[in-house]
Amino acid sequence: MSWLELAGDTPFGLGNLPYGVFSTGDDPRRRVGVAVGEQVLDLSAAAGATGAPFAGLLTAGVLNPLLAAGPSVWAQVREQVREWLTEPRHADRVRPHLVPRVGITSHLPFEVADYVDFYSSEQHAINAGRIFGAGELPPNWKHLPIGYHGRAGTVVVSGTPVVRPSGQRKPRAAEVPSFGPSKLLDIEAEVGFVVGVPSEHGRPVPAGEFGRHVFGVCLVNDWSARDLQGWEAQPLGPFLSKSFATSVSPWVVPLAALEHARVAPPPQVPEPFEYLRVAEPWGLDLSLEIRLNGHLVASPPFATHYWTAAQQMAHLTVNGASLRTGDLYASGTVTGPEKDQRGSLLELSWGGREPFAIGGGASRTFLEDGDEVVLGATAPGPDGARIGFGEVRGEVLPAVGGGAL
Template sequence: MTWVDGAAGSPYGVQNLPYGAFRHDGREPRLGVRVGDFVLDLDGAEAAELVLAGGALRRPVLNDFLALGRPQWTAVRRRIIELLTLPEHRAAVEPLLIPLAEVELTLPFAVGDYVDFYSSEHHASNVGQIFRPGQPMLLPNWRHLPIGYHGRAGTVVVSGTPVVRPCGQRPTSDGPVYGPSARLDIEAEVGFVVGVPTELGDRVPIEKFADHVFGVVLVNDWSARDIQAWEYQPLGPFLGKSFATSVSAWVVPLDALAHARVSAPPQDPPVLDYLRDEPHHGLDLRLEVEWNGGVVSRPPFSTMYWTPAQQLAHLTVNGASLRSGDLFASGTVSGPERDQTGSFLELSWGGREPVTLADGSARTFLEDGDTVTIRATAPGPDGTTIGLGEVTGTILPARHG
C-alpha cells in the first residue's frame, strides 16, 4: 500500500507508475513518474541518490533511460515502488512529489523514427467497404503481413498541442484544387515506444519483443481524408498524415500491463514462420473517444488482428535498425460495432451519416474549434485499473499565405 495521499485505488497507483517529462517553476523539462495526482521528480530523486540509473533519469527526455534495457528498467521500477510504499522513505521522497496540476507536461521522449500500421481487421474492412464498394473488403496481402507506412517523426506532438487544419490538394469533379482539408479526421491508436536499439541488418524475433519495447502511449494519427484519397495511390499516405500525430504524455511500462495480456483473434491463413506469435498475445486495452465533451466511441484493442510483437518483427525483418525512442503505432483501433470505431470516417460511414454530439450538433468530420480526447484503461493486478492517460487536441483554422 502506498503512503502517497490519494494514490491507493487510483488508476495511477504503484501498480502503474507511467513515465513522463514536465516543466515546473520555470525550469527546463525533467523526467518524472506519475503516482496518483502527483509527479515524482526523478531528476531530484537521482540527484539525492534515492534511485540510481547512471544519470539517465537526470535528462529532459527518456531516451537515455530507454537505452539501458529491461534489467535496468525493472530495477528502477522496483526501487520506485519501494520509495513510494515503505514508510521509512517518506521523509526523503515526499518533498519530491509535485502536484500534477502545477506542472506542464512535455513530450516524454525524442522520437527517432515513426511507423504506423494498419492492424485492425474491422477498420480495414470498413474502409474497404467505404472506398471500394462491391469489391473485396480486404486486399489480398492484408492477412499475410502487417501493413504499415513510415510517418514523419518531426510532427509527433504531445497531448494538448493544438492541431492546425492542413492544406493540400483535394479532388473535385473539375480536377484537383488547393485549400484546407474539408474531411479532417482522427485515428485512435496505441503506440509502442522502443527502448533498446539494434544494429543495421539485425532482426527482432517475436520472442524478443519485450527486450526492445519499453512501454505504451496513446496515439491520435490525425488524418486529412480528402488529401489522403487524392495522393495515396500508388505510394500511400503522405501529406494527409504528416501534419500532426499526437501522443499521450505518459509512457506506461510493459511491466504495468502484465495483467492485460489476452489471446488475440485467430489468424487465417497461417502466417509465415517469422510472424508466428504464440500464444498470440494481444492486450486488453479499452479505449474511449470523446468529441467535444461527449463519448462517441469505445474501441477495444483486444480485437486487433496483428499483435505488437508481430508488428515489430515485420518492421525489422528486412534488417531495418531500431533506435531508442522509435515509435510504432497499431493503426486505427476499431471493433465490430459502429460505436467501437476509431475514426470518424467509419463513425459517419464516409460522411454520409452525421454523428450527433452531446450538445445536439451534428458532425461528419472535424470542424475548427472541435476538441477530441482519447483515453484508455487496462486491467491491473488484484482487480485494479491501469490508466493510460489521455491524448487530446483542438483543431485550429488553416493558415493561409
C-alpha cells in the same frame, strides 16, 4: 500499500507508475517524472538526492537514456520507485520531490527517432473497404501487417493544437484537383509502442524479443486529412494527409505494468509465416474512449486487434531495418465490430454520409475548426485495479492563411 494517500480507483496506482517529462511554473527545467495518484514524483530529483545508481540516466530531460539502458535497468528503476513509495522509511526523503499533477506542463516524453504506423484492425480495414467500395480486405492483409513510414518530426505531445492542413484534393465528381484546407479532417484512435533498446542494422528482430526492445505503451491520435489522402495515396500511400501532426499521450506505461492486460489475439487464418509466429500472447485488453467536444462518441476495444505489437516489430525489421532508441510505431486505427466501437470519424459517419450526434443537438461528419478531440484508455491491472494511460488532447485550429473549406 503506500504511505501516500492513493484513491482506490486511481488509474495511476502503484501497479502502473508511467513515465513522462514535465516542468512547472516555478521551474521550467524538463525533468523525468512518474505519475502516482494525483501527483508526479520528480524522478530526476529523487534519484539524485538518494544517490540511486541510475540517476545519470535521468538528467537529459527526455526518457531516451533510460530507454536505451535495457530491461534490467527498467526493472531496477521500477522496483526502486515502488520501494520509495511503499516503505515509510523513505517518506521524508521522497515527499519533497512530489509535485501536484494538476499544475505541471507535460512535454514530449522521448525524442522520436522513427515513426511507423500500421493498419492492423480487421474491422477497420473491412469498414474502410466498404466505405470506398474497394471490397472487404486487400489480398495481402492477412499475410502481413501493412504499414507506412510517417514523419517523426511532427509527433507532438497531448495538448498541442493541430492546425488544419492544406493540400491538393480531388473529389470523385470533380474533373480536376483543387488546393485548399482539408474539408475532411479526421482522427484515428491508436495505441503506440516505444522502442528502448536498438537493434543491429541487417539483423531481423524475432517477435519473441519484443519485451527486450519495447519499453512501453502510449496513446496515439493519428490525425488524417481524408480528402488529401484520397488524392495523394495513389499509388504510394499516405504522405501530406498524415504528416502534419501525430499526437501522443504524455505518459508511457511500461510493459511491466500490463501483465494483467495480456490476452491472446484473434485467431489468425491463414497461419502467419514463421517470423510472425510468437509463443507468448501479446494481445492487450485495452479499452479506449474517443470524446469530441466532451461527448463520448466511441469506445474501441484493442483486444480485437488482428496483428499484435510483437508481430508488427518483427515485420518492420524482417528486411534488416534496424530499431533505434526512441522509435515509435502505432497500431493503426482501433475499431471493434459495433457501431459505437469505431475508431475514426470516417467510420462513425460512414464516409460522411451518416452524421453522428455529439450532444447538445449538434452532429458531425468530420472535424470543424474549434473542435477538441480527447482520447483515453484503461487496462486491467493487479487486484482488480485499472491502469490508466492519461489523455491525448488536441484542438483543431483554422488553416494557416484561412481560405474556404
